[in-house]
Amino acid sequence: MATEAKRPKTDEDSRLSPLQTFLLWCDSVGLILSDKVYVSKEGTVAEYGMLAKDNIEEGEVLFTIPRSALLHQGTTKVSALLEKEKSSLESSSGWVPLLLALLYEYTSSQSHWKPYLSLWTDFKTLDHPMFWSKEERDRLLRGTGIPEAVDTDLGNIHREYTDVVLPFMTRHPDLWNCSTHTLELYTKLVAFVMAYSFQEPQEVEDDDDDDDEEEEKAPHPPMMVPMADMLNHVSNHNANLEFTPDSLKMVCVRPVGKGEEVFNTYGQMANWQLLHMYGFTEPYPSNSNDTADIPIINLYKVTTQDIQSDVDRQLVEDQWEMLRQMIQEKGAFVFGKHGCLTDTELHTALKVLCMSKDELSEFTENEGWEEDEEEDEKIALAFSNEGLPELKASWKRLIHEAACLTLGSYREGEDETAGDRDWALIEDKAALAGLSTRQQKALQVRYGQKSILHRLMELTSP
Numbered sequence: 001m002a003t004e005a006k007r008p009k010t011d012e013d014s015r016l017s018p019l020q021t022f023l024l025w026c027d028s029v030g031l032i033l034s035d036k037v038y039v040s041k042e043g044t045v046a047e048y049g050m051l052a053k054d055n056i057e058e059g060e061v062l063f064t065i066p067r068s069a070l071l072h073q074g075t076t077k078v079s080a081l082l083e084k085e086k087s088s089l090e091s092s093s094g095w096v097p098l099l100l101a102l103l104y105e106y107t108s109s110q111s112h113w114k115p116y117l118s119l120w121t122d123f124k125t126l127d128h129p130m131f132w133s134k135e136e137r138d139r140l141l142r143g144t145g146i147p148e149a150v151d152t153d154l155g156n157i158h159r160e161y162t163d164v165v166l167p168f169m170t171r172h173p174d175l176w177n178c179s180t181h182t183l184e185l186y187t188k189l190v191a192f193v194m195a196y197s198f199q200e201p202q203e204v205e206d207d208d209d210d211d212d213e214e215e216e217k218a219p220h221p222p223m224m225v226p227m228a229d230m231l232n233h234v235s236n237h238n239a240n241l242e243f244t245p246d247s248l249k250m251v252c253v254r255p256v257g258k259g260e261e262v263f264n265t266y267g268q269m270a271n272w273q274l275l276h277m278y279g280f281t282e283p284y285p286s287n288s289n290d291t292a293d294i295p296i297i298n299l300y301k302v303t304t305q306d307i308q309s310d311v312d313r314q315l316v317e318d319q320w321e322m323l324r325q326m327i328q329e330k331g332a333f334v335f336g337k338h339g340c341l342t343d344t345e346l347h348t349a350l351k352v353l354c355m356s357k358d359e360l361s362e363f364t365e366n367e368g369w370e371e372d373e374e375e376d377e378k379i380a381l382a383f384s385n386e387g388l389p390e391l392k393a394s395w396k397r398l399i400h401e402a403a404c405l406t407l408g409s410y411r412e413g414e415d416e417t418a419g420d421r422d423w424a425l426i427e428d429k430a431a432l433a434g435l436s437t438r439q440q441k442a443l444q445v446r447y448g449q450k451s452i453l454h455r456l457m458e459l460t461s462p
Contacts, residue, residue: 025115072223143410339384
C-alpha cells in the first residue's frame with residue numbers, strides 16, 4: 001500500500017524541522033511514498049537515509065515522484081531564459097544551465113523547491129576532496145589519482161564560471177547577483193550536482209537508414225530528484241531508480257527486511273571515484289567494484305630499465321611511438337578484484353613492447369594486426385586472476401614491475417613502511433576509530449588500491 005508522504009503531527013505553533021517541511025512539500029507536489037519506508041538521519045550509514053518499516057518484497061515501489069517535481073533547467077522558474085540563451089551556455093561539462101538554475105532557486109526565498117534545497121544548509125555536509133586543502137589532498141591521497149582529478153576539476157570550474165557563467169549573470173542582474181552567486185557557491189553547487197544529481201539513461205534507437213546501426217545521441221543533462229537523493233549507496237544495493245514518461249520510481253530489486261536501510265546504486269564505482277565525486281567511501285573490503293590503476297607510462301618506464309645499448313634504446317622508443325598511436329599515453333590500465341578491466345589495451349601494449357625489431361617492422365608494414373572477435377574472450381580470460389599466472393614470463397615481468405612501480409607512488413618520500421601502517425590501521429579497529437573522517441576515507445581508498453596491486457604482484461611473480 002502506498003500513500004502520499006505522511007504529514008507530521010505538530011502543534012500549530014511548533015517549528016517544523018527541515019525534514020518535516022520537506023515531507024510536507026513532497027505531499028504537496030504529489031510524491032507518493034510507500035507506507036513501508038521512512039526517511040531518517042538515525043540508523044543510516046550517513047546523513048539522511050531511507051529505512052524499512054516492514055519487510056519489503058522485490059518489485060515493490062518505494063516512492064513515485066512526478067516529473068513536474070524534478071529540478072532541472074526545464075522546470076526552473078528561469079527555464080525560458082536558459083532555453084533562449086542556451087547557445088551561450090555551452091561548456092565542456094554541459095552542466096551550466098542546471099547550475100544557473102540552482103544558483104537562482106537556492107537563493108530565492110520564493111523558490112518552489114525551497115523545502116527541498118533547505119535540507120542542505122550551505123552544503124556543510126559536502127566533504128569532497130575539492131574542499132580539502134591541497135596539502136591535505138596531496139598528503140592523504142598521494143598515488144590514488146584523486147589529487148590530479150581534483151586539480152583538473154577546480155581548474156575547469158574556475159574557467160567555466162569566469163568564461164560562461166559570470167558574463168551571463170552580468171547580462172541578467174535582475175535574476176542573478178555576482179556578489180551573491182559567487183565562485184564559492186558555484187563550486188559547492190558543482191559538488192552538490194556531482195553527489196546528488198541523476199542522469200536519465202539515453203534510449204538507444206535503431207537507425208533504419210544506416211544499416212540498423214545504433215544511433216548515438218547526446219546524453220541527457222543531469223537533474224535533481226527530490227527523495228531519490230535521500231538514499232545512500234552501496235555496491236550491493238537493494239533498490240533502483242526507474243524512469244517512466246510521467247514519473248520516476250524507486251523500485252526494490254531484492255527483499256529488504258524490517259529495520260534495514262534501503263540503498264540505491266550510483267553505478268559500478270571504485271572507492272576513489274566515490275570519494276572524488278560523492279565524498280564518501282565503502283569500508284574495505286565491501287566495495288566489490290574497487291579498482292587500482294597502473295599508469296601506461298609506468299609500463300614504459302619498466303621497459304627502459306633493461307636497456308643495454310643504443311640499439312635497445314632505439315627499439316624501445318620505436319615500440320613506444322607505435323603504442324602511443326594505438327592507446328592514450330596518459331591513460332591507465334585498470335585492475336579490479338578479479339583481473340584487468342582494460343584487458344584489450346593491456347594485451348596490445350604487452351605485444352608491442354615485447355616485439356623484436358623484425359616483428360615491429362612487420363607489424364608496421366602490415367599496419368597492425370587483424371581484429372579477431374573470438375580472441376577478445378581469450379584475452380579477457382588471459383588477464384583475469386585465473387589467467388595471469390599463465391602469461392608469458394616476459395609479460396608477467398612487465399606487469400609485475402609496473403605494479404611495483406605504481407605501489408611506490410603512494411609512499412611519502414622514502415618511507416617504505418607506509419603500506420605496513422595502512423594494513424595495521426585497517427586491522428586495528430581502535431586505531432581506525434581514532435582517525436579523522438578524512439583520514440579514514442583516504443585510508444579506505446589507498447588500502448583498497450594497494451591490496452589489488454599486491455594481489456597482482458603475487459599473480460605475476462616469477
